[in-house]
Amino acid sequence: MAERAEVQPQSPQSPTEDMIACVGALEAALLPCLPARELQAIDRSPHPSHQIDVERHARDFMEAAKKLQLFFIGLQREDQPSRAEILGKEIAAMEEELKAKNEIINKQQRLIQGWQEELKDQLEKHNTELERV
Numbered sequence: 497m498a499e500r501a502e503v504q505p506q507s508p509q510s511p512t513e514d515m516i517a518c519v520g521a522l523e524a525a526l527l528p529c530l531p532a533r534e535l536q537a538i539d540r541s542p543h544p545s546h547q548i549d550v551e552r553h554a555r556d557f558m559e560a561a562k563k564l565q566l567f568f569i570g571l572q573r574e575d576q577p578s579r580a581e582i583l584g585k586e587i588a589a590m591e592e593e594l595k596a597k598n599e600i601i602n603k604q605q606r607l608i609q610g611w612q613e614e615l616k617d618q619l620e621k622h623n624t625e626l627e628r629v
Contacts, residue, residue, distance in 0.1 A: 511571065518564040525557035 577585075 511567070515564070515567055518560060518567055521560035522557060522564060525553055525560050
């Protein structure tokens with residue numbers, strides 16, 4: 497029962513500490529299962545407590561692995577922006593594009609006004625020449 501309590505997270509304060517706790521629980525559950533010779537001897541052992549012990553360690557390992565998997569799934573979800581954030585970024589990009597296009601339009605309008613003034617000046621020159629003739 498004492499080893500079983502190690503698998504339960506003690507609600508760490510940060511995600512990094514949570515991940516470290518999950519890895520520690522995985523390691524604690526896996527280490528008793530590692531010596532292959534002992535496992536082979538236990539598998540052949542007629543004593544039922546040996547088999548139950550291996551099953552308990554395997555179950556603890558699987559529980560810790562599941563917690564670690566859920567932790568990484570949670571991190572993956574945190575990294576994905578929400579719908580509101582995506583829309584906010586798209587709106588900001590569209591506003592920047594609109595601003596750039598408005599600047600281009602204003603520049604073109606100033607050019608057109610300059611040309612109109614030049615044409616008016618030329619028209620006045622032609623009209624004054626025509627009046628002289």
